[in-house]
Amino acid sequence: MARITATVFTSHVPAIGAAMDLGKTQEPYWQKVFAGYEYSRQWLKENKPDVVFLVFNDHATAFSLEMIPTFAIGTAAEYAVADEGWGPRPVPKVQGHPELAAHIAQSVIQQDFDLTLVNRMDVDHGLTVPLSLLCGQPKEWPFPVIPFAVNVVQYPVPSGMRCFRLGQAIRKAVESFDEDLNVQIWGTGGMSHQLQGPRAGLINKEFDNAFLDRLIADPEGLARVPHIDYVRDAGSEGIELVMWLIARGAMADMAGGAKPSLRHRFYHVPASNTAVGHLILEDNG
Amino acid sequence: MPLDKPYQGVPGTTIFDADMSRKGYWLNQFCMSLMKAANRERFKADERAYLDEWAMTEEQKQAVLARDLNRCIALGGNIYFLAKIGATDGKSFQQMAGSMTGMSEDAYRDMMVSGGRSAAWTGKEGSK
Numbered sequence: 001m002a003r004i005t006a007t008v009f010t011s012h013v014p015a016i017g018a019a020m021d022l023g024k025t026q027e028p029y030w031q032k033v034f035a036g037y038e039y040s041r042q043w044l045k046e047n048k049p050d051v052v053f054l055v056f057n058d059h060a061t062a063f064s065l066e067m068i069p070t071f072a073i074g075t076a077a078e079y080a081v082a083d084e085g086w087g088p089r090p091v092p093k094v095q096g097h098p099e100l101a102a103h104i105a106q107s108v109i110q111q112d113f114d115l116t117l118v119n120r121m122d123v124d125h126g127l128t129v130p131l132s133l134l135c136g137q138p139k140e141w142p143f144p145v146i147p148f149a150v151n152v153v154q155y156p157v158p159s160g161m162r163c164f165r166l167g168q169a170i171r172k173a174v175e176s177f178d179e180d181l182n183v184q185i186w187g188t189g190g191m192s193h194q195l196q197g198p199r200a201g202l203i204n205k206e207f208d209n210a211f212l213d214r215l216i217a218d219p220e221g222l223a224r225v226p227h228i229d230y231v232r233d234a235g236s237e238g239i240e241l242v243m244w245l246i247a248r249g250a251m252a253d254m255a256g257g258a259k260p261s262l263r264h265r266f267y268h269v270p271a272s273n274t275a276v277g278h279l280i281l282e283d284n285g
Numbered sequence: 286m287p288l289d290k291p292y293q294g295v296p297g298t299t300i301f302d303a304d305m306s307r308k309g310y311w312l313n314q315f316c317m318s319l320m321k322a323a324n325r326e327r328f329k330a331d332e333r334a335y336l337d338e339w340a341m342t343e344e345q346k347q348a349v350l351a352r353d354l355n356r357c358i359a360l361g362g363n364i365y366f367l368a369k370i371g372a373t374d375g376k377s378f379q380q381m382a383g384s385m386t387g388m389s390e391d392a393y394r395d396m397m398v399s400g401g402r403s404a405a406w407t408g409k410e411g412s413k
Contacts, residue, residue, distance in 0.1 A: 014378055015377065015378060015379065018377075029398075059365040059368075060313070060316070060317065060363065060365035060366045060368075060369075061320070064313070064314060064317045065306055065309075065310050065313050065314060065317075065366075066314075082320070083320050083321070083322070084320065084368070084369070084372060085319055085320055085325070085368065085369040085371075085372025085373060086372045087322070153301065153363065153365055154301055154302065154303070154306050154363070155292070155300055155301065155302035155303065156302070156303070192401075192404070194298065194382075194402075195364045195378065195381075195382045196298070196299065196354075196358055196364040196382070196385060197297045197298050197299055197355060197358060197385055198296075198297035198355070198385060198386055198387060198408055199295075199296060199297030199298050199386075199402065199406060199408065200297075200382040200383065200385050200386050200393075200402075201382060201383070201386060201393060201396055201397055201401050201402040202401060202402045202403075202404055202406065203397075203400060203401025203402065204404040205400070207404065226291075227291075227292065228291045228292055231292045231295055231298065231300065232295055232404070233404050234404075235298075235404075236295075236298050236299075236300065269400055269401060270397040270398060270400070270401060272377070272378055272379045272397070273378060273379055273382045273397060273401075275401070
């Protein structure tokens with residue numbers, strides 16, 4: 001039986017990827033960001049997953065205004081690295097896990113969540129930056145990845161509660177897969193930030209740290225926070241944080257099991273226009 | 286019943302919803318085209334001619350030519366789409382975001398290094 005062993009939460013700031021690609025990680029500005037991931041890289045080596053289910057948002061890359069699915073699961077064998085306008089990042093292409101992805105799609109749709117199945121999708125920094133942060137710069141990514149794209153670009157976007165419930169459904173789906181696999185769910189994006197308009201540059205440390213506290217201790221209550229609170233308090237792009245509730249909803253304690261163990265917590269301001277947040281929670285079944 | 290849009294009252298912030306998406310459809314589709322290197326070259330070679338290939342309004346074209354991102358957003362552009370224009374120009378996301386605040390590039394960067402803009406910002410106090 002497949003099982004969820006841990007969840008990883010991290011921001012996916014594009015400039016972090018650029019700093020790695022351009023060899024700037026030792027500059028004082030970036031050193032402070034990467035220091036927060038040193039433990040995580042070691043932890044990941046010692047707790048290597050068989051598959052990572054990676055929740056991210058597409059940034060007008062795979063999905064143009066022609067169509068934007070609310071929830072899209074990648075069922076392909078591999079995914080190319082997107083050219084977002086600066087040329088593709090020099091990172092390996094991403095290997096998928098089509099069998100588990102198809103299984104999750106079937107199970108979750110039968111639990112009344114309408115996913116879009118995607119067989120061709122170039123993946124952008126939302127997916128590749130978290131991989132770089134946790135894995136460094138390998139020739140190949142050390143595990144297959146199931147990309148799970150959430151629309152947080154064009155309103156209406158899904159609510160925190162919808163994401164949280166979806167996470168619970170994903171846990172059931174993973175646990176009903178026959179093969180013996182250790183699966184990690186990564187929630188990416190966030191924290192407080194605004195990239196547009198005269199209010200660009202917003203950072204709200206109090207909001208971010210309260211979000212991290214509640215994500216650990218009170219995720220169901222956190223899932224009730226309405227969109228307007230994110231927009232007002234965490235900036236227009238702070239809405240990406242609803243994606244973290246998918247990963248958190250997939251943990252054992254939300255299905256009547258034991259609480260997870262907090263392995264790592266990191267928060268830093270700034271990276272480019274944003275705050276960086278990061279958590280590792282181990283599932284205790 | 287009209288759509289409920291509680292997000293419209295946040296200062297200095299435009300939420301990209303279905304109405305804005307419809308308004309900015311061709312502007313954003315033009316931006317998407319810049320994900321291909323060959324299109325970036327064609328745009329750079331003759332911006333006006335390239336823009337004229339798209340069913341954008343004259344106002345949208347002028348906003349792009351002026352690199353006025355606030356104007357582009359008011360006309361239906363979304364920052365993730367508009368970022369392709371900045372990428373074509375070789376600008377970082379920080380440079381693009383800063384360009385919308387009325388601050389100099391250095392002042393914006395300094396603001397971010399010292400912790401960013403306060404969530405209590407109302408716009409009435411200027412760009413500080």
